[in-house]
Amino acid sequence: MSSQTRVDLALIAEMIEANARVLDVGCGDGDLLELLTRTKNVDGRGIELSQDGVNASVTRGLSVIQGDADADLHDYPDNAFDYVILSQTIQATRNPRDVLMQMQRIGRRVVVSLPNFGNWRIRLQLLWSGRMPRTRSLDYNWYDTPNIHLCTVKDFVMLCEEVGLRIDDAVSVIGNRAKRVGRPGTLDNLTAETAVLLMSRKS
């Protein structure tokens, strides 16, 4: 489900305070959890859809369960974690709004990274070719993509607004370059290939 990139992981890791309790939803082989355990001494847990990813993670000594964001977040109690992370996964969930609601319920803070469908290349591809865009990070045909709920950064910010999440920090990623933008604006919605957002509940 997740395709965590190196840049993505490093950026997320920067946003996490040391010794925190962390849940990584869609943790893949556990790369981010291992990074966070090693560099931030976090108490980390993971959920991963693919059995191969789960088994690989547990073999590495990580606490990971087989499950998915849509079904398995409901079990956790309120405020169970300091951070709930969803890396390159929200566009593949069945009900992104519900997933986001669950994340803010069980985590004090929420970290989401997502591919930006508002990127200018994607807009141009659709405009010029008249076909569904394919990019480095979204390299699928329309009929076999797991990404069933693509959105632009602007769409996502509006959804956060709606579910009561405040954006505390945001990073726009273009290629291997990352830029801290605080809160993504119209230009970021055009230029960012990926956005990483740190959010917390509006009290």
Place this chain on the structure above:
Amino acid sequence: MSERKELQSETGTPTGADADALRVNAVSAVAHFGLESPLTLDSGAKLSPFQIAYETYGTLNADKSNVILICHALTLDQYAASRNPVTGKAGGWWETMVGPGLPIDTDKFFVICQNVLGSCMGTTGPKDIDPATGKAYGLTFPVITIADMVRAQAMLLDRLGINDIFLVIGGSMGGMQTLQWAAAYPQRVFAAIPIATTARHSAQNIAFHEVGRQAIMADPDWRDGQYLDQGTTPAKGLAVARMAAHITYLSEAALHRKFGRKLQNREKVTYGFDADFQIESYLRHQGMSFVDRFDANSYLYITRAMDYFDLAADYEGVLANAFKNTKTRFCVVSFTSDWLFPTSDNRQIVHALNAAAANVSFVEIDTDKGHDAFLLDEPEMFATLKGFIASAATKRGLNP
């Protein structure tokens, strides 16, 4: 030691079995609990005196922090990694899991496996003599529960001066005991691996058990449970019980792969009720060989204990409450083709642990071998458990 001497071959070199015992540093022992230390059962009855037969492997470290407790399944025993004296099978029933360099590494850990209460391999059960009457207990043996088994195990560990258990592990009924351990003694259990199990025995599983029990009781040689006094053995009933149960331990795919519709030593069917098919012959063999090693009344008592198991019932019906504030690290394991304790049962345990914000891993192993997969060669299970145990050992400070 005398048993080991018997195993020496004529040239004086250890036989395979003996070498095996030395390899894991196997020690057999029996602990007696006299009238001063009765076991209070869930039913309210008190069992006294009683004894527990157990095996240990490996060496206890100085601060007694390297203990692994293996809980065995319904008809298994304490011989997890050493020769079973009744069947003569060398290596034990979990020789793929327990030994030097294996996931349960006997070079690193001190492993204890106890024969459960009510069983028939040395721990007190219905075939033993009731001191009050001088006769075998039979059906006068008190009905026991999984919690009673675990309480008895805890008494043995207390006796051995072992407070903290690094890891409790078990499959099937062993998984039930593992969950019971973690719920009843959370501060004593550092890590727990319940495998192919459930927190609540299902209606279907109770039904299968009832078929087995009725088969035993329908055997005229059962004699209302008094067969030992009357010199009979309900072999046919027990064999049928085992045959029915054995089917539930396998999977349709595994049966098809192993036997299909192949005929047993014949070219065509015989138009009779002989064992025409290989699967029939196999089941009959499973049934008959079981009778030689297991007591029929023990089968009644232990299946009953499993039927009564409903961990949530003791915690206002909410399974998560059984694990409230637990610090234990869990790794739940299930198998794709296990229809006796299916993944959905195991996942319920995971959901409850998540709801308790417990530290839990959950792996489902892809195999066609059914419920019995936990006893078989499953490399992916070994790899994941090795990873989990190694990481827990580091957290416990057991890796220098």
